[in-house]
Amino acid sequence: MSRQATTDFPVHELIARRWSPCGFSARPVLASDLCSLFEAARWAASSYNEQPWSYIVATRDNPGEFERMLSCLVETNRDWAAAAPVLVISVARLNFARNGRPNAAALHDLGLAAGNLSLEATARGLSVHQMIGISPETARELYEIPADAQAVTAMAIGYADDPENLSEALRKRDLAPRTRKPITSFVFSGRWDEVSPIVAR
């Protein structure tokens, strides 16, 4: 199923094609593909090249570990994410390794890495659905995440399912139109809320 964004300006097809399905097919993800996804995350930019990202992975072929990770998700995410073949918890190190000081860019750079990972997935026909709806404290306890790090998001990774196979509720979510605010609402020059002449038409 194509969920290509209808863009106002041309963008690379990987960017237009990326979307976040709720419906995943049972088709497993090859380890070699997962390695490339984490390799893509690896090459993201980060403040002082700190690379503050870590990932904890669980796959459905290990049901015990998969259930454990599912328990870190809020219930509304658990409902659909349980069908994905791969779950990942993304963790940010909050302090710089070099000096222990707070890294103000940690969450931002975790996002950069997630962006790379998602686009690599898109290039491989895979989909990633990121969730902020997790319990960081459950993840900390279960995985013994150290105090200077923080579980921030979970990701469901796999192949988007044909909407025909999905429950009514999931089908509706996955078929809803893709919408975004226009760039004139968030690109300013000179002053906040002053539309930039670069994007005004």
Added chain:
Amino acid sequence: MSRQATTDFPVHELIARRWSPCGFSARPVLASDLCSLFEAARWAASSYNEQPWSYIVATRDNPGEFERMLSCLVETNRDWAAAAPVLVISVARLNFARNGRPNAAALHDLGLAAGNLSLEATARGLSVHQMIGISPETARELYEIPADAQAVTAMAIGYADDPENLSEALRKRDLAPRTRKPITSFVFSGRWDEVSPIVAR
């Protein structure tokens, strides 16, 4: 100049090719390219589709505005960013528009948008160098950024310069080998710091 990453696992060439130069040529960036960069940011994923990102743009063909934005950067960034044809300050809205509650994903999702923007730039032969080294308070005052939003990063955007044209210091930075931690150091399963069998070889 190619600064292609030497990857341990194959990744899409846009991801391998993206890097953050300090040296920018004077060649201006077309408005149509900038529109596509912001359009790419627009289509990033975000928690509850909140799209918490905004951008303030200044170009060198408006020297007054360009100098104003430069003054938001810490001095070590100003030194090299002054040569870029385009500067952008990235702002995150910290609360949800729908209910005013704190958006725990705001900085993370700003990073996702920046990732899209950078890859779109790479696809167009442009480079983006992101900086956390700014004064958010200077930006708030100069641009009247509201209290529930926060300037987080600046970005220099343009065409990477030939290192031969750069000062000794910048040439060294732009020619230094590109390095990253291996994925075995940050991809775990079952427990923190336990290398995932998926990436162990």
